[in-house]
Amino acid sequence: MTQEAETLTSLVAERVGDGRGMTYREFAEKAVDPETGDSPSRDTLWKIRHGKSIKVDPSIVRAVAAALRLPRTRVQAAAAYQYTGLVLTEVAGGMVLHNPAVEGDTSESRKAVQAQQEREQEQQD
Incomplete structure (x- = not known):
């Protein structure tokens, strides 16, 4: 049996929100690209959490990986699957x-x- 690939939305949903490891506010504060110092907008983070379309950018993926404290390649793979299949x-x-x-x-x-x-x-x- 093949395991379903993770999505960016599922990674965030598992870790952010009531009763999870991090609040939305904490997520937004920690979502900073370690290479550029850029942070995605709260609207972009909300769209990711709710499975809406976003303009995928390496900086956003790096910021989400940093906030969730996950390996960058895992978050890149999840974004690739969600937005390209x-x-x-x-x-x-x-x-x-x-x-x-x-x-x-x-x-x-x-x-x-x-x-x-x-x-x-x-x-x-």
């Missing part, structure tokens, strides 16, 4: 974004990730 899967030490209906043999994906890693290593050497 794609899932993020670890393959051969790398990450692959793909259609969730694609299952089974991942050998081609593994080869592609390994080839990219080798190219990056060669550039560093």
